[in-house]
Amino acid sequence: xxxxxxxxxxxxxxxxxxxxxxxxxxxxxxxxxxxxxxxxxxxxxxxxxxxxxxxxxxxxxxxxxxxxxxxxxxxxxxxxxxxxxxxxxxxxxxxxxxxxxxxxxxxxxxxxxxxxxxxxxxxxxxxxxxxxxxxxxxxxxxxxxxxxxxxxxxxxxxxxxxxxxxxxxxxxxxxxxxxxxxxxxxxxxxxxxxxxxxxxxxxxxxxxxxxxxxxxxxxxxxxxxxxxxxxxxxxxxxxxxxxxxxxxxxxxxxxxxxxxxxxxxxxxxxxxxxxxxxxxxxxxxxxxxxxxxxxxxxxxxxxxxxxxxxxxxxxxxxxxxxxxxxxxxxxxxxxxxxxxxxxxxxxxxxxxxxxxxxxxxxxxxxxxxxxxxxxxxxxxxxxxxxxxxxxxxxxxxxxxxxxxxxxxxxxxxxxxxxxxxxxxxx
Amino acid sequence: xxxxxxxxxxxxxxxxxxxxxxxxxxxxxxxxxxxxxxxxxxxxxxxxxxxxxxxxxxxxxxxxxxxxxxxxxxxxxxxxxxxxxxxxxxxxxxxxxxxxxxxxxxxxxxxxxxxxxxxxxxxxxxxxxxxxxxxxxxxxxxxxxxxxxxxxxxxxxxxxxxxxxxxxxxxxxxxxxxxxxxxxxxxxxxxxxxxxxxxxxxxxxxxxxxxxxxxxxxxxxxxxxxxxxxxxxxxxxxxxxxxxxxxxxxxxxxxxxxxx
Numbered sequence: 001x002x003x004x005x006x007x008x009x010x011x012x013x014x015x016x017x018x019x020x021x022x023x024x025x026x027x028x029x030x031x032x033x034x035x036x037x038x039x040x041x042x043x044x045x046x047x048x049x050x051x052x053x054x055x056x057x058x059x060x061x062x063x064x065x066x067x068x069x070x071x072x073x074x075x076x077x078x079x080x081x082x083x084x085x086x087x088x089x090x091x092x093x094x095x096x097x098x099x100x101x102x103x104x105x106x107x108x109x110x111x112x113x114x115x116x117x118x119x120x121x122x123x124x125x126x127x128x129x130x131x132x133x134x135x136x137x138x139x140x141x142x143x144x145x146x147x148x149x150x151x152x153x154x155x156x157x158x159x160x161x162x163x164x165x166x167x168x169x170x171x172x173x174x175x176x177x178x179x180x181x182x183x184x185x186x187x188x189x190x191x192x193x194x195x196x197x198x199x200x201x202x203x204x205x206x207x208x209x210x211x212x213x214x215x216x217x218x219x220x221x222x223x224x225x226x227x228x229x230x231x232x233x234x235x236x237x238x239x240x241x242x243x244x245x246x247x248x249x250x251x252x253x254x255x256x257x258x259x260x261x262x263x264x265x266x267x268x269x270x271x272x273x274x275x276x277x278x279x280x281x282x283x284x285x286x287x288x289x290x291x292x293x294x295x296x297x298x299x300x301x302x303x304x305x306x307x308x309x310x311x312x313x314x315x316x317x318x319x320x321x322x323x324x325x326x327x328x329x330x331x332x333x334x335x336x337x338x339x340x341x342x343x344x345x346x347x348x349x350x351x352x353x354x355x356x357x358x359x360x361x362x363x364x365x366x367x368x369x370x371x372x373x374x375x376x377x378x379x380x381x382x383x384x385x386x387x388x389x390x391x392x393x394x395x396x397x398x399x400x401x402x403x404x405x406x407x408x409x410x411x412x413x414x415x416x417x418x419x420x421x422x423x424x425x426x
Numbered sequence: 427x428x429x430x431x432x433x434x435x436x437x438x439x440x441x442x443x444x445x446x447x448x449x450x451x452x453x454x455x456x457x458x459x460x461x462x463x464x465x466x467x468x469x470x471x472x473x474x475x476x477x478x479x480x481x482x483x484x485x486x487x488x489x490x491x492x493x494x495x496x497x498x499x500x501x502x503x504x505x506x507x508x509x510x511x512x513x514x515x516x517x518x519x520x521x522x523x524x525x526x527x528x529x530x531x532x533x534x535x536x537x538x539x540x541x542x543x544x545x546x547x548x549x550x551x552x553x554x555x556x557x558x559x560x561x562x563x564x565x566x567x568x569x570x571x572x573x574x575x576x577x578x579x580x581x582x583x584x585x586x587x588x589x590x591x592x593x594x595x596x597x598x599x600x601x602x603x604x605x606x607x608x609x610x611x612x613x614x615x616x617x618x619x620x621x622x623x624x625x626x627x628x629x630x631x632x633x634x635x636x637x638x639x640x641x642x643x644x645x646x647x648x649x650x651x652x653x654x655x656x657x658x659x660x661x662x663x664x665x666x667x668x669x670x671x672x673x674x675x676x677x678x679x680x681x682x683x684x685x686x
Contacts (some may be wrong), residue, residue: 009630136453182598186587190527190580193547197488197603204470243546249432278546283607285432336550343432350439361626 008364013018015356019349039099054218057088057096065098066271068237069217069294072096077274080257081262083107106252109258117263117315131208131317132176135163137193138279140183141214147299151217158299162292163213165303169310178205193259196280201286203289208317209253209286212279213306214239221296228265228308234293235270235311236261241277241289245346249285252338253316257288261312285339286317444611447618450566451495452502464491469605479589480597489602492614493578496571512571515559519576522554523547524583549610551577552616559621566621573617577610 016045057066057078066078076088078098085107086098143158145151160181165178180202184194195212202210216224216237224234238254241246251274258269281287290309293302362368441462448458464547470486484490490597500512527547527587545553562568588597600610 006631008628013627032609068673154591155597183593184529185593186591188528189547189550190523190584192528193551193580193609194584195576196548197485197600198598198609200469200604200607201600241546243549246436276545278548280548282548339432346432346436346439357623357626360623360630363630420499 003265005364008359012356012359015359016353019353019356026212055091055094055096057085057086057098059098059100066273067218067220067223068273070275073276076276077101079104079107079258079272079274081258081267081269081271082339083111104255107255107259110256112262114256114260114263114312114315132178132205133170133313134178134180134199134202134205134207134210135167136180136182136189136195136198136202136210136212137163137214138184138212139187139214140181141185141187143295144215144293144297144302144379145295145297146221146297152187152223159213159215159292161299162215162302162306166211166213166306166310169307170313173311173314173316178202178207192278192280196283199280201281203283207284209288209313210284212287214289214291215297215302216291216294218294219296221294224270224293224297224305225301226267228268231304232298232301233265233268233308234297234305235268236293236305237270237291238272239277239279239289239291240272240274241279241281242274243276243278244282244394245349246282246285246339246342248276248341248345250281250287250338253286254288256316257309257312260316264311264315265308270307285342438488439537443619447570447615448495450618450622451499451570452567461491461495465606466609472600472603474647478599478678480593481552481593482584482599483603485600485602485608486607487602488580488605488608488610491576492602492610496574496614499567499571507632508565508568511565512559512568512577515555515562515572516575516579518562519551519555519558519572519582520579522558523576525549525581526550526554527580528583549616550611551580551609551613552620555613556617556620556624557619560624563623566618566625569617569621570614571615574610577613 044346052069054069055072056064057068057072066081071090072091074088074091077098078086078088080086083104085101085104087101088096090097121246137157137159139157140159140342141152141154141157143150143153148158158339163179163181167177169363171176180198182195182198184191184198199210199212221234226233226235238258240254244250254272258272261269279287290306292306304405358368358371359365362371445455445458445462445463448461449455451458453461465487468491469485471486472483473486473490475484475630482592500509552573555576556569558574558576559565559569562572578601581599585599588599602610
């Protein structure tokens with residue numbers, strides 16, 4: 001009897017652990033290695049605040065496919081503008097080795113789709129779209145060394161002018177943009193909890209999409225620098241957070257944005273990086289983090305890049321399911337909506353983890369049945385008449401406890417416990 | 427279509443979890459629902475605080491309601507031990523989160539979230555709050571208090587940082603400004619759920635709270651007066667107690683000690 005009980009508890013814990021690990025592996029990632037070690041944490045040989053400290057991602061042949069001013073960890077993913085899909089397998093120091101997974105069918109389909117959209121259609125869609133957009137900066141000190149003289153100007157970084165160019169471009173198309181210039185200094189991870197407040201207040205205006213504009217911190221400006229339509233431009237990287245339970249929906253939006261922007265201005269979006277973090281993208285399926293060049297690019301280059309990128313925003317939202325205007329063009333075949341995928345994940349995880357916890361907390365299958373059957377009764381108590389005022393007294397605690405003393409039946413006690421849980425709930 | 431369902435499902439699951447979590451906070455089912463309603467409605471209310479150096483606002487749903495609940499729980503706690511455990515938990519949470527989130531993961535060219543930003547801040551707070559509180563108080567309530575007051579303390583640290591670094595006067599400080607989705611609420615709810623999972627697992631593995639061989643006064647003292655509750659329900663308990671089936675030879679009563 002006892003072994004059966006332990007088995008059930010272990011089964012419950014296993015279910016919870018399985019669910020939580022599934023959540024962790026949300027991005028189809030089954031090759032996990034610890035990205036965090038206590039030894040590395042205190043290792044001062046690689047200080048973390050050094051300008052120019054960055055990670056290079058190389059493919060299996062050893063050639064560099066991306067550089068970024070962050071620590072990559074195994075499981076992070078990279079989608080290039082051509083649709084090549086890589087997954088980071090190993091991280092050694094500032095080098096991350098990524099495996100080529102294959103061509104991403106979604107990006108390929110979107111690339112083809114947006115390339116086929118004629119300019120006339122694009123214009124038409126822009127006119128139809130009446131959504132508002134929101135732009136903010138989590139790291140408001142970010143600046144561009146050649147133009148601003150420093151990589152960081154507290155509270156009023158050059159990034160504001162870059163955000164402004166995006167806003168101007170959208171407003172030039174008669175779109176409504178809410179640009180929140182609230183500073184969130186200092187430049188740290190907690191800045192996201194502060195900018196979360198800005199993002200939620202922006203969401204009250206029901207924007208079609210919300211953009212957090214950053215810049216990267218890799219030292220080599222040529223990684224981002226290019227010439228598009230005769231202009232010097234700093235390319236863009238889109239970042240999608242892996243720790244967002246609804247990540248696949250944001251991923252879908254990012255892929256569409258990349259394909260669409262690149263069809264208007266070839267290669268203006270360099271890649272999509274899928275890394276650890278949430279970046280407040282759980283707030284909205286169309287929330288996106290943009291990195292406009294790096295701190296060694298000029299501010300004008302970065303501004304030109306985001307300006308070109310933002311031309312694609314109304315195009316994508318005009319055809320996306322969340323757009324206020326009815327879609328005039330069908331989505332390309334072969335692309336499944338990330339939203340459904342995310343929905344499946346969330347519901348599945350809720351059921352698995354919930355069941356696991358139910359097993360742990362109730363201790364046996366019989367009790368699980370009892371609790372589940374009691375669910376309806378509990379629900380009716382919300383809607384039903386208010387129970388009569390409690391009268392501790394004649395049949396008070398003492399009476400029940402005395403009863404308990406007499407009655408040596410343990411199953412009854414389990415029932416009592418359930419009932420008591422119902423009554424006291426704390 | 428997909429997006430609509432996704433949004434609906436996530437909101438329902440989030441609020442459902444929140445309700446179950448608040449249920450554990452000396453609140454009735456109805457009370458928990460009222461608190462949730464207050465959080466949602468309060469999300470739209472920002473109260474400006476005058477005579478402060480920056481544009482400081484406090485959100486009702488994101489800050490006042492959860493902090494009020496934390497203070498209510500502290501006030502109901504009664505024993506000095508519970509007080510000190512919860513407050514020490516809050517301070518330790520705040521310091522840990524501040525060190526990880528603001529000192530370790532910072533630097534102007536570390537993008538987008540810092541060198542060791544393995545876990546996003548919205549998960550960091552509840553994780554630290556929940557674990558710290560469980561270590562200090564083995565308690566769901568302490569977990570809630572530690573996490574919510576911990577986040578508030580980090581906001582206060584940040585306020586001091588702003589003062590010392592000469593932030594411009596138009597700097598906005600919106601405490602709890604995220605409303606129902608603010609880190610304060612997320613931290614509180616996830617911390618309770620975490621403590622619940624850890625707590626229930628340990629309690630079950632150790633055979634559940636047993637009363638056999640304990641002095642009857644102790645058992646009686648650990649019971650709640652609400653135990654007897656309404657007369658008719660009490661009758662139900664008696665009936666079920668008499669007709670129970672033997673399934674375990676261990677006597678169990680949920681000692682409140684394990685849940686406080």
